[in-house]
Amino acid sequence: MSTKKKVLITGVGAITPIGNCVSETWESIRKGKSGIDTITKFDPSRVDAKYVAEVKDFDFSRYADKKLARRMGLFTQYAVAAATEAWSDSGLNEARPDPERVSVMIGNGIGGTEVDMEGYQILFERGPGRFSPMMIPRLIANEAAGNISIMLNAKGAAHTMVTACASGTDALGVALDMIRSGRADVVIAGGSEATITEYCVGGFCAMKALSTKYADTPSKGCRPFDAGRDGFIMGEGAGILILESEEHAKARGAKVYVELAGYGGTGDAYHLTAPHPEADGARRAFQLALQDAEVAPTEVDYINAHGTSTPLNDPMETKAIKGVFGDYAYKLKVSSTKSMTGHLLGAAGAVEAIFCSLAIKEGYYPATINYENPDPECDLDIVPNEGIDGEINTAMSSSLGFGGHNGVLVFKKYR
Numbered sequence: 001m002s003t004k005k006k007v008l009i010t011g012v013g014a015i016t017p018i019g020n021c022v023s024e025t026w027e028s029i030r031k032g033k034s035g036i037d038t039i040t041k042f043d044p045s046r047v048d049a050k051y052v053a054e055v056k057d058f059d060f061s062r063y064a065d066k067k068l069a070r071r072m073g074l075f076t077q078y079a080v081a082a083a084t085e086a087w088s089d090s091g092l093n094e095a096r097p098d099p100e101r102v103s104v105m106i107g108n109g110i111g112g113t114e115v116d117m118e119g120y121q122i123l124f125e126r127g128p129g130r131f132s133p134m135m136i137p138r139l140i141a142n143e144a145a146g147n148i149s150i151m152l153n154a155k156g157a158a159h160t161m162v163t164a165c166a167s168g169t170d171a172l173g174v175a176l177d178m179i180r181s182g183r184a185d186v187v188i189a190g191g192s193e194a195t196i197t198e199y200c201v202g203g204f205c206a207m208k209a210l211s212t213k214y215a216d217t218p219s220k221g222c223r224p225f226d227a228g229r230d231g232f233i234m235g236e237g238a239g240i241l242i243l244e245s246e247e248h249a250k251a252r253g254a255k256v257y258v259e260l261a262g263y264g265g266t267g268d269a270y271h272l273t274a275p276h277p278e279a280d281g282a283r284r285a286f287q288l289a290l291q292d293a294e295v296a297p298t299e300v301d302y303i304n305a306h307g308t309s310t311p312l313n314d315p316m317e318t319k320a321i322k323g324v325f326g327d328y329a330y331k332l333k334v335s336s337t338k339s340m341t342g343h344l345l346g347a348a349g350a351v352e353a354i355f356c357s358l359a360i361k362e363g364y365y366p367a368t369i370n371y372e373n374p375d376p377e378c379d380l381d382i383v384p385n386e387g388i389d390g391e392i393n394t395a396m397s398s399s400l401g402f403g404g405h406n407g408v409l410v411f412k413k414y415r
Contacts, residue, residue, distance in 0.1 A: 002294050005180045008249050008414060009257040011090025011242030012354045013082035013190075016341050017053035017235050020062075021085055025341075025351075026358050030387055032369045034219035034340050036233050042198045049210035051218035052196050053235035053342025064151065071134050072147060073112025078238035078347075079144035079192035080151055087152050090242040092186065095252045103156030103184040104145045105175040106240075107167030107191035109346030109401075112139035113200050144192050148240075156184050162346070164401030165306070166265075167191050168239060169349030169409055173263030175243050185248040190350035192238035201234060207273065210234060211309065222343075223370035224307035224336035225314050225378040232308040235342025239350030241357070257357040261394075261412040262293025268404025275312055275400060279320035282398065285406035286324040293410035295394055297325045300332050300410075302365055304352045304397040307336025308343055313400065315377040320398075322380075335368045335383040349399035349407060356395040356411045363391050 012022050017035030019025030028035070035053045044050045055078065060069040063081040072080065087093060115138045122130050137143055142160040149158040157178070161171040168191025175189035195201075204210050211231035214221035222233040243260060266288065268281035275282065290297060305317055322329045337355050344351055355366055364387055371384040392413070399407045 006246035007176050007179045007260045008244050008246055009241050009260055009357050010244045010249050010254045011086040013085030013240045014354055015078045015082050016237040017055055029366050032367055036221055036342055037218050041196050047202050048205045048212045050215045051221055053233055054196055055237050073115050073138040074194035075192045076144045076147050080147050082238040082240040083148045083188055086240040086242050097186055099153045099155040101185040102154040103187045104149045104154050104158040105171045105187055105189040106145040107161040107171035107346045108141045109164050109167050109193055110195050111141040113195050113197045115139035117197055117199050163405035164403050165345055166399040166401035166405040166407040167346035169399035169407035173265055176260055176263050179245050185245050187243045189243050190240035191347040193345040193347040194236045196236050220370050222309045222339045224309045224339055224368055225382050226371050227373040227375040229309040232310050233342040235344040237344050238347050239354050256414045258360050259412045259414045262289045262410035264288025264408045266406045270404055273402050275316045279316045281404055281406040282320035282400050283323040285408040289408040289410050295410055298328050300394050301392045302395040303334045304356050305334050305336045306398045306400045307338055318378045318380055333365050333383050334380045335366050337366050339369045352397045356397050360392045360395055360413050364389055
């Protein structure tokens, strides 16, 4: 029998391109709705990629005093909004836990890029003497965790995880260990990102990483595991989860979504932007997550794949899954919800952790939309175009980031 302390997910919050809360977002997932469309946040005439997945109609005043928004970068606003929803959803507003036993762990890839752009414009046009005193606090990556700590009176450690596209997943993995080790009873954990600026889109275009050939039909642009894929779609938003020790959750009679049962993190030690061609790091992350969760490969029902819709990632991830699961790889279901949300970079793993939690809770396998021409190199049991009802006892989520950062989580139905 396992001696590891159980860690439960008791609250969730999200701001995404397909919904400004968890219920809206999950309803869109169930409907197969795409949040990808032509760029509106800036004039895209100077960049090759004309379409992204933007958060729409976001109103910070729904979550906090709108005056506070002037003191926060957009990625922080998203994080605070999602954390406020998750905290309320968990019932901790009423339970009032010991604030010194509540920690924060937030993943972020890049920070306040719109603040960077504003700052450079002021520097070149008016000089550094005209900078706002809030410029640095708005742009640095740790300010999402800091603001959440202040807003929710969380007086435990407040940390930031920066591991590119694996940031949200790695944040949850470290939060899991914080509770298991006894350093915290509750951790507010997840990821946030807001990089839809000419600066960032242009930078990713220079790398030839973004999809460009579906400008006439943007919603078709993200097509993971499909032979017609040509790059990822930049998205934005936040996903925050409340992690809680089983003892703490039971003592207050908390509702429970699922158990966060395991985490595996590895480094490719290979290349800054390309994945290991033999999927070495990704494969080991899957294996370590299963070992940590004390779950056999044949117990897994569903994988929410990293599935970026890039030429290199999807066959590499397929190879990793086959390397871990063998023949059973063809018996479990796989999907990439990025086909609907786009790639939320540092927030992706956290939002997809919420999807795994709801998939288990409701017995629903989310789809990979735009799956029209299967790629022979990606020959797994991809859930195509429409979701499927069915019992899920164990799910996994993978996040594989630039720099060779690989993070994988295991979720189990809580009994």
